[in-house]
Amino acid sequence: MANVVTEHVLLLVPMMMVLVLFPMVTNLVVSNYMNEQRLIIVEGAGNKLASTIQQLYLTMSLSEVQACTVTVSNPLPAKIEDQDYIVTADLVGDTLTLHISLPGVQLTYHHSLTIGEQAEWIPSTLSGNLPNGGIEAEKKIVGSIVSIVLRFR
Numbered sequence: 001m002a003n004v005v006t007e008h009v010l011l012l013v014p015m016m017m018v019l020v021l022f023p024m025v026t027n028l029v030v031s032n033y034m035n036e037q038r039l040i041i042v043e044g045a046g047n048k049l050a051s052t053i054q055q056l057y058l059t060m061s062l063s064e065v066q067a068c069t070v071t072v073s074n075p076l077p078a079k080i081e082d083q084d085y086i087v088t089a090d091l092v093g094d095t096l097t098l099h100i101s102l103p104g105v106q107l108t109y110h111h112s113l114t115i116g117e118q119a120e121w122i123p124s125t126l127s128g129n130l131p132n133g134g135i136e137a138e139k140k141i142v143g144s145i146v147s148i149v150l151r152f153r
Helices: 002-060
Strands: 068-073 086-092 095-102 107-114 119-121 125-127 134-142 145-152
Touching: 002 068, 002 095, 002 107, 002 134, 002 145, 086 119, 086 145
Parallel strands: 119 145
Antiparallel strands: 068 134, 086 095, 086 125, 095 107, 134 145
16 A cells, blocks of 8 residues: 555645746647747738838839829728737838737837839837828939838828
8 A cells, every 4th residue: 555655745845846847838839820820910011011112112213103192091990800900110221120019919020122223211109090001102203313202191
């Protein structure tokens, strides 16, 4: 009988470790999976927004297009993964870097795209909770100088 009790006591410690560690490891794996899924969805939104900005810039830079203002409304859905989002951007040289963040889950994604030398970027913010949010491009022609001013609205 003493051997059986000793065996149960010896098995109790590893079993308790399994009961404590398994939920912790499972929680970590599930949390990591959810973060990676969100990141993939935010990357997709960043690619869509970057593509829209590049297409808008390229269209406006055509010589056939006269001075005008073009707006693309709601380039992204109102929420990403049921989270509000904030997008800002900065232009360095001909590289525009988008900064997409989901404040509710503390996730930030940076996406860089190349636009031409004629581009100017006005610092602005795009947010999903703005019903009239979008991208605005204005082509200005002064003599032979052409500039395309882009911003979020």
